[in-house]
Each structure stands twice: as C-alpha cells, then as structure tokens.
Amino acid sequence: xxxxxxxxxxxxxxxxxxxxxxxxxxxxxxxxxxxxxxxxxxxxxxxxxxxxxxxxxxxxxxxxxxxxxxxxxxxxxxxxxxxxxxxxxxxxxxxxxxxxxxxxxxxxxxxxxxxxxxxxxxxxxxxxxxxxxxxxxxxxxxxxxxxxxxxxxxxxxxxxxxxxxxxxxxxxxxxxxxxxxxxxxxxxxxxxxxxxxxxxxxxxxxxxxxxxxxxxxxxxxxxxxxxxxxxxxxxxxxxxxxxxxxxxxxxxxxxxxxxxxxxxxxxxxxxxxxxxxxxxxxxxxxxxxxxxxxxxxxxxxxxxxxxxxxxxxxxxxxxxxxxxxxxxxxxxxxxxxx
Amino acid sequence: xxxxxxxxxxxxxxxxxxxxxxxxxxxxxxxxxxxxxxxxxxxxxxxxxxxxxxxxxxxxxxxxxxxxxxxxxxxxxxxxxxxxxxxxxxxxxxxxxxxxxxxxxxxxxxxxxxxxxxxxxxxxxxxxxxxxxxxxxxxxxxxxxxxxxxxxxxxxxxxxxxxxxxxxxxxxxxxxxxxxxxxxxxxxxxxxxxxxxxxxxxxxxxxxxxxxxxxxxxxxxxxxxxxxxxxxxxxxxxxxxxxxxxxxxxxxxxxxxxxxxxxxxxxxxxxxxxxxxxxxxxxxxxxxxxxxxxxxxxxxxxxxxxxxxxxxxxxxxxxxxxxxxxxxx
Numbered sequence: 211x212x213x214x215x216x217x218x219x220x221x222x223x224x225x226x227x228x229x230x231x232x233x234x235x236x237x238x239x240x241x242x243x244x245x246x247x248x249x250x251x252x253x254x255x256x257x258x259x260x261x262x263x264x265x266x267x268x269x270x271x272x273x274x275x276x277x278x279x280x281x282x283x284x285x286x287x288x289x290x291x292x293x294x295x296x297x298x299x300x301x302x303x304x305x306x307x308x309x310x311x312x313x314x315x316x317x318x319x320x321x322x323x324x325x326x327x328x329x330x331x332x333x334x335x336x337x338x339x340x341x342x343x344x345x346x347x348x349x350x351x352x353x354x355x356x357x358x359x360x361x362x363x364x365x366x367x368x369x370x371x372x373x374x375x376x377x378x379x380x381x382x383x384x385x386x387x388x389x390x391x392x393x394x395x396x397x398x399x400x401x402x403x404x405x406x407x408x409x410x411x412x413x414x415x416x417x418x419x420x421x422x423x424x425x426x427x428x429x430x431x432x433x434x435x436x437x438x439x440x441x442x443x444x445x446x447x448x449x450x451x452x453x454x455x456x457x458x459x460x461x462x463x464x465x466x467x468x469x470x471x472x473x474x475x476x477x478x479x480x481x482x483x484x485x486x487x488x489x490x491x492x493x494x495x496x497x498x499x500x501x502x503x504x505x506x507x508x509x510x511x512x513x514x515x516x517x518x519x520x521x522x523x524x525x526x527x528x529x530x531x532x533x534x535x536x537x538x539x540x541x542x543x544x545x546x547x548x
Numbered sequence: 549x550x551x552x553x554x555x556x557x558x559x560x561x562x563x564x565x566x567x568x569x570x571x572x573x574x575x576x577x578x579x580x581x582x583x584x585x586x587x588x589x590x591x592x593x594x595x596x597x598x599x600x601x602x603x604x605x606x607x608x609x610x611x612x613x614x615x616x617x618x619x620x621x622x623x624x625x626x627x628x629x630x631x632x633x634x635x636x637x638x639x640x641x642x643x644x645x646x647x648x649x650x651x652x653x654x655x656x657x658x659x660x661x662x663x664x665x666x667x668x669x670x671x672x673x674x675x676x677x678x679x680x681x682x683x684x685x686x687x688x689x690x691x692x693x694x695x696x697x698x699x700x701x702x703x704x705x706x707x708x709x710x711x712x713x714x715x716x717x718x719x720x721x722x723x724x725x726x727x728x729x730x731x732x733x734x735x736x737x738x739x740x741x742x743x744x745x746x747x748x749x750x751x752x753x754x755x756x757x758x759x760x761x762x763x764x765x766x767x768x769x770x771x772x773x774x775x776x777x778x779x780x781x782x783x784x785x786x787x788x789x790x791x792x793x794x795x796x797x798x799x800x801x802x803x804x805x806x807x808x809x810x811x812x813x814x815x816x817x818x819x820x821x822x823x824x825x826x827x828x829x830x831x832x833x834x835x836x837x838x839x840x841x842x843x844x845x846x847x848x849x850x851x852x853x854x855x856x857x858x859x860x861x862x863x864x865x866x867x868x869x870x871x872x873x874x875x876x877x
Contacts, residue, residue, distance in 0.1 A: 367559075370559070370563075371562075371563055371566065374563050374853070374856055374857055374860060375563070375567055375853065375856075376567070376814075376849060376852035376853055376856060378818060378852075379571060379833070379845070379848065379849045379852060380570075380571075380574070382833070382834070382837045383571065383574040383837065383845070384574070386837075386840070387574050387577045390577060391577065476704070480706040480707075480708075483706060483708070484706065484707075484708045484819060487708055487712075487819075488818060488819070488822060488834065489834075489838075490834070490837065503709075503712070507712060507716065510716045510717075511716075521709055521712075521713070524706060524709060525705055525706065525709055528704060528705065528706050529701065529704045529705060532700070532703070532704030533700060533701075533704060536700060
C-alpha cells in the first residue's frame with residue numbers, strides 16, 4: 211500500500227516512504243535500474259574516481275584560465291621582448307615568481323598563461339564534437355535500425371562509406387575551402403580569422419567523421435530490440451513512432467551511448483592535438499597545447515620546460531579520461547564482476 | 549560466394565569514386581592558383597594564360613574531373629609552350645610544385661610507408677597476441693592484472709606524444725638504437741632495418757596494448773568453449789589445445805581489428821613520418837596540402853582510399869577462412 215503523499219512531502223523527504231512501510235530491506239526486493247547499478251559500481255571504483263578528479267581539475271583550469279593567469283599577473287598573448295636574449299633568442303631565465311613556467315623563446319609569451327588557456331580548445335573541441343557525434347549517431351542509428359527498407363539501406367551505405375573514407379585528407383583540405391568560401395581567398399585574412407576558421411573546420415570535420423561508428427552500433431542494438439515484446443506492445447497500443455523511438459527504445463540504449471561517449475572524448479582530444487601538431491588543426495595565436503608542442507619540439511634539448519609542460523598536460527588529461535572511459539565501460543557491462 | 553565478392557567490389561568502387569570526386573571538388577573550391585605557382589614570380593600574362601590553359605583550368609569542373617579519370621584509365625597529353633608531354637595510363641598528372649609525374653613521386657614514397665606499416669604490424673601482432681595469450685592462460689593472477697593495467701596505460705597515452713618523445717630522447721639515452729632514417733631495402737637491407745627499427749618499436753609497443761587486451765578477452769572466451777573442453781577430454785596436449793584449437797577461433801575478431809588497424813596505421817603514418825622525418829606518403833601528402841599541390845594530393849587520397857577499401861574487403865574474406873562457422877548470407 212502506497213501512503214498518500216502530498217506534493218511538498220515528495221520534494222523534501224522522499225526516503226520517508228520506505229521507512230513508513232517498515233524497515234528498509236536491502237537486497238533482492240529493491241529493484242534498481244542498470245544505470246543506477248553502474249553508477250554505484252563506478253562510485254566504488256577508486257581509479258575511476260581519481261581520474262574523474264583529474265578531469266574535473268582540467269575543466270576547472272580551462273574555465274578559470276583568465277583568473278589563473280591574472281593570479282600570476284600575465285596573459286597568454288603579450289610579448290616580453292625584454293626577457294629574451296637578442297642573440298640566442300632564448301629567455302634569460304627559466305621559471306620564476308613572475309613567470310611560473312618561464313617564457314617562450316623568441317616572442318617571450320608567458321608559458322603558464324598559455325598552458326592554462328591551452329586547456330580550453332582541447333576540451334572545447336573534444337566536448338562539442340562528442341556531443342554532436344553522440345546526438346547524430348544515436349538519432350540516425352535509431353532511425354536506420356527502426357525503419358527497415360530503403361531508409362536503412364541508404365543510411366547503412368552512408369555509414370559504411372564514411373567509415374571507409376581517409377578522414378585525414380578531408381581534415382587537411384577543409385579549412386582552406388572554408389576560408390575561400392567565406393573570405394573569398396587566402397589573401398587579406400588576418401591570423402585571427404584564419405585561426406577561427408581552423409577551429410570551426412576542425413569541429414566540422416571531426417563531427418562529420420565521428421558519428422558513423424556509434425550509428426552503426428546503435429542500429430545493431432535497435433535491430434534486436436525492435437523484435438522484443440514491449441516494442442510490439444507499444445506499437446499495438448498505437449504509441450506514436452517518435453515516442454517509441456525516444457521513450458521506449460532510447461532508455462534501453464543508455465549503456466552503449468554513455469560508454470561510447472566516454473571513450474570518444476579522449477579520442478577527440480588526441481585528434482585535436484595531433485592535427486594541430488601536424489600544422490593542420492588549430493594555429494597561433496590560439497593558445498593550444500598542440501601548437502606549443504609543435505614549436506617546442508626543436509628546442510627539446512636546450513629548453514625542455516617548454517616542451518614538457520604541454521606534453522605532460524595532454525598526457526595526464528588523456529590518460530585519466532581513457533581510464534575513466536574504460537571504468538565506465540566495465541561498470542555498465544553486466545558480464546564483468548568485481 | 550562469388551555474388552558476395554562482386555557486391556563487395558561494387559561498393560568498394562563506389563567508395564573510391566566518391567572519395568576522388570569529393571577531394572577534387574574540395575580543391576576546386578579551395579583558393580588555389582597552380583598556374584601562378586608553376587609560372588613563378590616573374591610571370592608574363594601571356595605565359596600565365598598558356599599554363600592556365602595547359603592545365604585545363606579554364607574548363608568547367610566536370611570536364612576537369614573527366615580529364616582526370618581519362619588520364620587514370622587511358623592516359624592523356626599535356627601541351628605547354630609547344631612541348632607535348634605524353635602521360636600514359638595510369639596518369640595522375642604532374643606535381644604543380646615539383647614538376648614531376650605524380651606516379652613517380654608516389655612510387656618513391658610508397659615503399660617507405662609500406663615498410664613502416666607492415667613492419668610495425670608484424671611487431672604489434674606478435675607482441676600483442678603473445679602477451680594476450682600469456683595473460684589469458686594466467687587469468688585472475690596478479691601477473692594477469694598487472695599486464696591488463698599496463699596495456700590500459702600504454703594504450704591511452706597519445707601516440708604522437710610517445711613517438712615524439714621517443715624520436716627526441718631515444719638516440720640520446722639509448723645510443724645503441726640507431727636514429728630513424730630511410731635506406732631502400734634493395735640498396736642495403738641492414739641499413740633499411742636499422743633505420744626503421746625505432747619507428748617499428750614505438751608503433752609496435754603502443755599498438756600492441758589493444759591487441760593484448762583483445763586477444764586476452766578473445767582467448768578467455770574460446771578457452772571456455774565446448775569444443776575446447778571436448779578437445780581436452782580427448783586427451784590432446786594442453787599446448788595443442790591452446791594453440792591449435794582455441795587460438796585459431798580467437799584470431800577471428802583479431803583479424804578484423806588487424807585489418808582496420810593497418811588501414812588506420814596508414815593514416816597514422818602521417819605522424820610517424822613527420823616525427824621521424826621519413827619521406828613517405830604521409831609527408832608527401834602533407835607537403836602537397838601546404839603547397840596546394842592538387843595532383844599529388846589526389847594521388848595520395850587515391851592510394852589511401854584504395855588501400856583502405858581493399859583491406860576491408862580482405863578482412864571480410866579472411867573472416868570466412870579463419871572461422872568455419874561464419875557463413876555468408
């Protein structure tokens with residue numbers, strides 16, 4: 211028997227319901243959703259929680275980058291030629307109380323400020339691309355799996371096609387095309403404009419090539435779920451198709467979606483930094499770890515601090531996110547027992 | 549079976565065709581001035597016009613595209629300044645920046661990329677499957693857990709960071725490993741091997757992580773299969789059970805990933821070649837992009853997509869050979 215509850219009671223003290231009907235019995239009588247079980251497993255996983263902490267740390271660094279730079283008293287774009295030895299182009303001193311990670315050779319920009327600002331494009335690009343590809347992949351996968359026939363055939367062909375394209379070629383070619391379409395040629399565009407176009411085109415290319423894998427996975431899942439009784443029941447009851455797709459099917463796909471998104475995020479961070487490192491992703495004056503690594507690699511011997519600060523940043527961030535993704539996958543997998 | 553192969557071939561050709569059209573289209577839209585590049589800074593308008601015409605740049609998009617395909621299958625001729633150059637099929641055109649036939653440039657770069665990709669593939673396949681089988685047979689022990697944890701960490705570090713750090717610091721701290729360089733195999737096999745050893749090792753160790761995990765999981769699964777129990781109950785030696793019965797079916801999923809990975813490694817070659825300074829396909833394509841050298845870029849895209857598609861096809865066919873349970877619908 212459910213006690214009658216008024217609205218205010220449910221909002222303030224929902225656990226009282228269980229108490230009034232007798233002592234709470236943990237165990238088989240309590241039914242929990244698979245997502246709840248997975249989250250509880252995850253919460254007990256020390257490695258996963260440490261990795262989550264590291265990820266949150268980097269997100270905070272990215273959000274409060276202006277504040278952190280102000281705390282140091284520097285900003286990522288101004289030049290400090292007075293600190294640079296004119297003959298060698300190297301700074302006179304390394305890390306100091308004014309410049310916590312030292313300054314860049316040649317231009318003398320502050321490395322700490324560039325490092326904290328550098329966390330931004332990595333997380334922003336990877337975050338946006340992960341959200342876009344997840345939404346696209348889920349929606350198109352649902353549609354392809356649910357409506358068989360020509361819709362499925364067309365979508366499956368597109369998925370197979372995108373998965374077999376050499377995406378690097380397109381990643382390389384797209385920014386030039388966008389610049390010419392928007393600004394009508396590469397001449398007369400400022401570095402800031404080019405940098406902004408590079409940023410947008412990186413997101414476009416990674417999104418365009420990223421959704422297909424998830425869509426294929428979701429389609430496969432939907433193909434088997436479609437034949438289950440609860441879907442048949444919903445359709446017999448005349449539930450509208452959109453409701454069947456998003457209220458009946460989608461909740462059963464939470465596990466693969468969460469797992470795929472959490473494994474995709476570090477992948478896109480690596481993709482952004484890698485393309486930037488090759489010189490076809492983001493570019494100066496955007497402060498980015500990939501840009502710094504690319505320009506610092508030739509000075510690894512004479513000025514290792516310049517190279518190692520962004521290298522450690524990206525390595526720790528990606529490592530933490532990947533391990534977190536693996537932990538999420540294990541937590542959602544009913545076959546793994548701990 | 550024949551119908552299946554034909555259907556797969558048709559879809560493979562369509563992918564190659566669309567990739568070429570898309571790449572061509574992207575660069576048709578891009579702000580390129582190849583005639584200006586060839587003509588140089590001291591260029592008279594008449595000479596510019598002539599080069600512009602000789603490259604067929606005055607023609608509409610579809611005609612330029614048709615010309616490209618014509619060159620690919622039957623060859624074409626270029627006329628420039630009264631000189632006619634015969635370019636026989638498969639003609640991929642001439643590099644705008646270097647003035648050499650694209651087929652020649654690709655021919656020089658291809659052996660380097662192939663050496664890197666296949667050498668490292670052998671390295672990570674051996675390391676990964678051996679370690680995975682080793683861990684699977686010791687499932688649950690602390691050694692197994694250590695290996696699984698190790699692969700997680702190794703596999704998660706960004707590849708270009710590992711390669712960069714290795715390229716910069718290995719010659720300094722491990723001087724007995726030679727610095728990466730390229731010598732053709734036919735010229736000096738020993739130097740060829742020495743020059744590629746470091747890239748192979750780096751690629752091999754980084755990629756073996758996922759193989760160790762996959763082959764461990766796959767091996768555990770097949771060791772639990774009924775036919776393995778049957779084989780054991782027949783009194784077959786454990787060695788034979790593991791390597792002849794279990795490993796063979798455990799290799800099926802590995803073969804799929806392997807195929808996809810070789811394709812991936814081909815794109816990843818861009819990083820390997822840039823970082824270790826090996827003048828392969830990746831470096832050639834990257835340079836072509838920076839100079840808007842469309843013919844070279846198209847050639848790179850063509851090779852990339854053909855290899856990718858062929859490998860996917862091969863993997864699907866290999867599937868049926870490795871696992872007799874797979875039947876084609």
